[in-house]
Amino acid sequence: MRGFKLLMVCLFFLLAGCGYKDIDKRFFVVAIGVDKSNSDHGKYKITFKVAIPPDKPSAKSNEAEIITTDSDSMTEAVRITRAQLDKEIDFSHTKAIIFGQSLVQKENVSEIIDWFVRRRDIQRIAYTGVGSPTALEVLKVRPAFERLPGNSLFLYFGRSGTEAPYVITEPLFDFYRRIKEKGIDPVLPIIQAEGDKYSILSSAIFKNYRMNLTLNDLESEILNSFLGRLKKTDFKIQANGESFFVFADSVKLNYDLLAGEKPTIHIHCKMSVTIEESKQTLALEKMHQLQILTEQEIRKNVLKLVKKFQQANVDPIGFGLRYRGSHLNNQTEWQKWEDIYPEIEFTMKAEVKVRGTGSIY
Amino acid sequence: MSRFYYYLIFLNMTVNVVAFVPNVLLQQRFIGAVPSMVIALIVGTINAAIFGFCINRFPGEGLPEILNRYVKPWIRTLFLLLMGVTWFIAGIITILIFVDVSKQYINPEMPEWTFLFIFLAFVVLCAKMPSIKVLYLLELLLILNLPLVAIIFLKVYTHPYFSWDAVKEVGTHALTIPAWDSFTVALYTFAGYLNMVIFARVMKDQFQFKRGWIIGSVAFVNLFTTFFIPIGLLGTEAVGHARYPWVMTADTIRFDLSPIERGIGLFLLLYVSISLTSALIHWHVGLELMKGAVNVKKYKAKAQRIIPWMVTLLFCGVTFAINELLFQSQIRSFSIVWYTIRLFGEFLLIFLLGYCAWRRGHEGV
Structure with missing residues (x-):
């Protein structure tokens, strides 16, 4: 009996694997932008904002790599992006999803949102918004007062920072619910990129999966x-x-x-x-x-x-x-x-x- | 009856929040889930009361001993074997769902059999403990988890995006014809009291009818939360697209100032211990019923030690086999069939127990 128990314990050593990748072998995407593409490679122009961690933990660094891909789907975009990076791409810290203004005005937004709600690692509490003039421009913004990549945007929407009354905070789950629901229409904040600052004053109302109406402050x-x-x-x-x-x-x-x-x-x-x-x-x-x-x-x-x-x-x-x-x-x-x-x-x-x-x- | 009785009921209700119970109920939200839940609430409370009334007549005895005296041996063996299998499958379903959830949300890079191996090792080793130790373990784990349940309750009921209009909209579908599947799964949430068929051996106190309202009201809160909270947070339409509605609901919670911002982290932590505890309780009861069926006390000491190992290892094999052979959607259909079979098993058990209690009454003891 003791031999058997010992054998059971030994079996646990067989379970050791290398399924887990170390944190320094990962690239963390902090924000994703989706625009309408003008090229022939695909319908969408998809942008990933990848955080570059600073060497010293105390240093202030909001450095980020912006990677843009043209493709017809999110899956293809991720695959192509993988080929451009030497580390594993990780979406567990994706806290903002920005749709370009021209995209939401013309394309059906429920098609592109499928990937975000289907993937297990995209947080349902990620903030969504409309990027103006484009999502790419919004992701490129690096305010001087920002301490971590993309953090400024998160502070706008999370109520722990600013409490500007015009900012409509719309998490992914609520946006998805409003897209599906009869009797309540989606609304997203419009994030204006102005040089190295954001300004969030207006918002967009959706009807039939497309942006339909703009609200002022x-x-x-x-x-x-x-x-x-x-x-x-x-x-x-x-x-x-x-x-x-x-x-x-x-x-x-x-x-x-x-x-x-x-x-x-x-x-x-x-x-x-x-x-x-x-x-x-x-x-x-x-x-x-x-x-x-x-x-x-x-x-x-x-x-x-x-x-x-x-x-x-x-x-x-x-x-x-x-x-x-x-x-x-x-x-x-x-x-x-x-x-x-x-x-x-x-x-x-x-x-x-x-x-x-x-x-x- | 002692506090363990309520623990067993509470555990079964909590664990079902993540099993297929909300999935089945929410798939039928427009076609009969609401009236089915109301009926299940009434039937479940009555069942629990009748069961308590019958088992009160046999203080300190479990189902195998009771049947031993009043029922023909072949009926007893057959019934206990079938009940044992039913209990083992209850545990298997919990484990399989848990493996799926873990693979999806905790570590997708780990192979499924590794998860299965770890969970089964824990469940098997704990299920073979004496009943009283299993109950102490249950108490410990529940007390550790109670704060997590409380936090999640508080967070979902005070969620700023909660829509009572969506809840009301589904509530207006109360006047539909009840649906069978919804009824069976809703009734299953009550089934915790059935574990008393074994644990009654170690509980000396009597079941008190004046405390029956506790079961009814806890069950009401549980069913309401299980069903309506995902609707209020995910929307009446989008909730139907969710495979595990409660995992998705937990992902709508944000802890602003916590080290882990996503509520899903806390939820999975809670669920790890709750589902393992539930599986081990079910396997313990299943094992004891099997031991009663083959009358294990008659055998030599060595055989008495080996039989439990054989039974549990057999069911470990079954778990691996089901996991290999069935797809996720098939496991769901399998569970739905099992919920129905279990329902008849529950009524049969109460009937048999009632018969024994009646016989005992006639003996004038």
Whole structure:
């Protein structure tokens, strides 16, 4: 019996293999860009941003190798790239996936996304975005304040760094879900490459797998609060000759779907604000007036945005999904919603609390 | 009844989060999964209660001893053998899924048989321990894993991208005709209490009916989480494309300030110990049932030592064979057939046990 047990233990030595490659024999891809190709070699121009680790661990180095390949598919692109590198290519640190603007405007994005969601090693929490003018230009950007390759981009989207209100953070799993889902359309941030900096101000709405609508900074901000991802922001209020800025430290933007004779979407907004900047001195008696002005301004902007969505027949907020979720006629509800949506009415109630005027009046 | 009873139930529920249970349920999300789960919730709780009521009559005894007294020997041997095989297959399915998940997500460069060898070695060596030691091991592993389960629960329920609208949309499909496959897999999540057929030997306390609600409510939370969380995070359509919906769901979790950012790392860590524990419990029960079937106590001391080795090594061979011969999709179909067979086995077992309890009542003991 003891001999047998010993034999079992010895068998474990047979398990030793060299399946694992050392970290210095790997190239880590930190970001992938997909553009529309102009050459005959393939439909896509695929770019990998490969990190080059510094010699000394303390040194700041955001050096990266940009490798571009033209091909018809991701698999071929990876194969060709392998031939250009002396180490194993590793996607476990790929944290950003950028699609070129011309690609998403013309090509079906669900074809290219298949590889990303099928591969086990691409993180589903990788950030996605639209690169403008191209994904390649975005990947080439190396901000002077960046300490690790690609890190600046990740800080934009992860809320641990900047909390810019215009940045719509869209992880891969959410983008994929919105592509597949009926009743909620995909939205991606547009990353503008400007010299050695990024600027993320606008966003893109998709319909039928293609980019359909562009939102400006204010619209992205409102959409962000609709999606419940924005807690703090500021708004410019300009009306009746008054002009001031409010800082909102809590924004709640919700809606109810009232399906009756006349289907209505009732939006309600609760905000608590302080005055951030003003062109005039603010008298205490005028507080109530400031509150009304703010409410009107918010109401105007939100209604303008949802009507814009309605006119373009896009639905990034998910009104359609809410409709599906609250109706039992599962066979016909989607057809019905498509008929209702272009004619649905929007009403809105904004409740703003002005908490203070800052350090001065 | 003692805390081990709840551990066994809890373990079976947790391990099924990664097995084919969510896969089957979510494939049928629009065609009957929701009503099937409701029915399974009722049937499963009633089954557990009846089982507890019957086994209360035989304090300190396992199924082999009970059948020994009240049933004809050939029925007893046949039934125990079949039950033993069923339990072994339960373990095999867990191991095979685990090998597949490990190969895909932990180390794709390692050959499958290496994974199998390591897992089987652990399971075999632990399954041969005495029942009480197996229970202590179970307690230890569960307590170590409880914080991980809690973190994952917290993270998915407070996920900023969670969509309750998607959950409601699938909820509106509650008025469909129940689907058989969904019912069998949903009922399987309750099956942890069945391990008591062996572990009742070492538990002296009685099953208490006033605590029956614990099983029902834990099962409800478990089924709700298993089914609706992937829908809320992956979407009503995209969730149908996932082979292991919960592995994918875990990959939507981000730990911002943790050394490993991907939630999937934590999830796999949890799953390693949970599925190995589950497999070893199933194999232990299977082995004890087999020992009861051949009445191992009658044999000489040497034969008593060798028989367990023979049985476990035989099933190791079966595991390797299934892994070699069947594709992943075939393993899935194989498990679905097994879930149905097991369901009839469960009812048969409860019936037999009920019969024995009735006989005992008539004896006036």
